[in-house]
Amino acid sequence: MKAGVIGAGAWGTALAQTLSAGGDDVRLWAFEPDVVDAINRDRVNPLYLPEVPLNPSLRASGDMADMADRDMLLIVCPAQHLRGIVGSAPAGIPLILCSKGIEAGTGLLMSEVAEQAQSASPIAVLSGPTFAHEVARGLPTAITLACADAELAARIAARIARPAFRPYISDDVVGAEIGGAVKNVLAIACGVADGAGLGLNARAALISRGFAEMTRFGLARGARAETLGGLSGLGDLVLTCSSTNSRNFSLGKGLGEGRSAAELLTNRRTVAEGAFTAPVLREAARSVGVDMPVVEAVCALLEEAAPLVQVIDALLTRPLRPE
Ligand SMILES: NC(=O)c1ccc[n+]([C@@H]2O[C@H](COP(=O)([O-])OP(=O)(O)OC[C@H]3O[C@@H](n4cnc5c(N)ncnc54)[C@H](O)[C@@H]3O)[C@@H](O)[C@H]2O)c1
Numbered sequence: 001m002k003a004g005v006i007g008a009g010a011w012g013t014a015l016a017q018t019l020s021a022g023g024d025d026v027r028l029w030a031f032e033p034d035v036v037d038a039i040n041r042d043r044v045n046p047l048y049l050p051e052v053p054l055n056p057s058l059r060a061s062g063d064m065a066d067m068a069d070r071d072m073l074l075i076v077c078p079a080q081h082l083r084g085i086v087g088s089a090p091a092g093i094p095l096i097l098c099s100k101g102i103e104a105g106t107g108l109l110m111s112e113v114a115e116q117a118q119s120a121s122p123i124a125v126l127s128g129p130t131f132a133h134e135v136a137r138g139l140p141t142a143i144t145l146a147c148a149d150a151e152l153a154a155r156i157a158a159r160i161a162r163p164a165f166r167p168y169i170s171d172d173v174v175g176a177e178i179g180g181a182v183k184n185v186l187a188i189a190c191g192v193a194d195g196a197g198l199g200l201n202a203r204a205a206l207i208s209r210g211f212a213e214m215t216r217f218g219l220a221r222g223a224r225a226e227t228l229g230g231l232s233g234l235g236d237l238v239l240t241c242s243s244t245n246s247r248n249f250s251l252g253k254g255l256g257e258g259r260s261a262a263e264l265l266t267n268r269r270t271v272a273e274g275a276f277t278a279p280v281l282r283e284a285a286r287s288v289g290v291d292m293p294v295v296e297a298v299c300a301l302l303e304e305a306a307p308l309v310q311v312i313d314a315l316l317t318r319p320l321r322p323e
């Protein structure tokens with residue numbers, strides 16, 4: 001297998017590390033020249049995954065032309081950069097999209113953006129409960145691999161599976177993408193509850209009611225309920241809503257502690273995708289008539305449109321209704 005991984009943040013580096021573990025020829029494209037140099041010279045990614053010594057067979061490059069001889073490309077950039085990155089990637093090679101988000105301005109899912117940017121390349125989506133630092137350390141992980149082409153999905157799954165890295169195949173691309181995008185926004189909400197000291201009952205309520213929002217929106221966009229209830233939906237929601245290892249949860253925790261969104265988001269190096277997805281998701285939900293009160297609350301906090309106590313109060317005083 002000659003895999004290319006495009007994007008050397010924490011997740012791209014962890015995936016490249018996993019795929020190269022058996023000595024396989026894996027090439028990792030990095031945006032920052034310093035990251036390319038450090039990986040090739042010191043076998044470490046000092047900016048995004050500093051604690052993990054990288055496999056000797058893993059080579060980094062800053063030149064997209066070095067990806068032209070790969071037989072699959074994993075796209076692992078922040079969602080808002082995916083259009084530009086995919087557009088500059090070599091054509092005709094299967095693309096496995098690993099970014100979680102919805103594009104601002106268009107409201108498109110990552111597969112829809114990739115189809116516009118690179119119409120000649122087959123597309124799959126890889127999404128699920130996967131903290132990068134755990135995957136990079138070889139801890140057991142299961143993930144959804146979604147692709148409309150069942151034969152291609154089986155081929156990719158066989159090539160990326162490792163003893164502790166188990167892809168489960170699905171043909172529900174939209175469902176896998178919606179789970180990954182929406183859970184990031186809901187993780188911000190759970191972080192807010194944690195930061196504000198609202199307790200674990202509140203967290204469980206947010207996860208459950210958030211999942212109801214994810215399901216309503218997903219079904220309206222053509223996702224299947226069993227996908228939303230699987231690894232890429234509920235599985236990732238539970239993971240991301242439960243730990244300060246999540247950048248989205250941590251962002252919410254800061255908001256819940258009373259810090260401003262501007263302070264928390266300015267000059268940050270790592271990506272908290274939920275902050276970008278939240279306003280786009282709110283518009284997308286409104287446009288299909290889906291009620292997403294938790295998502296609306298997160299938007300109000302990110303936009304500093306209302307004080308924290310007022311946002312919490314608005315959720316708690318909604319009319320009582322059947323579950
Ligand atoms: N970290 C995880 O545990 C994890 C797990 C699953 C999925 N993801 C998803 O993977 C995607 C990438 O996240 P990450 O955690 O690897 O990123 P990260 O936060 O670790 O790193 C930021 C990334 O953004 C890139 N970047 C910054 N400016 C850029 C620009 N102008 N153009 C292109 N790239 C630029 C950096 O090179 C780096 O790769 C996100 O959509 C995230 O939701 C992350």
Ligand SMILES: O=P(O)(O)OC[C@H](O)CO
Nearest residue numbers: 128129130131246247248
């Ligand atoms: O750190 P987060 O919040 O971006 O979450 C990372 C992964 O998406 C977890 O599956």
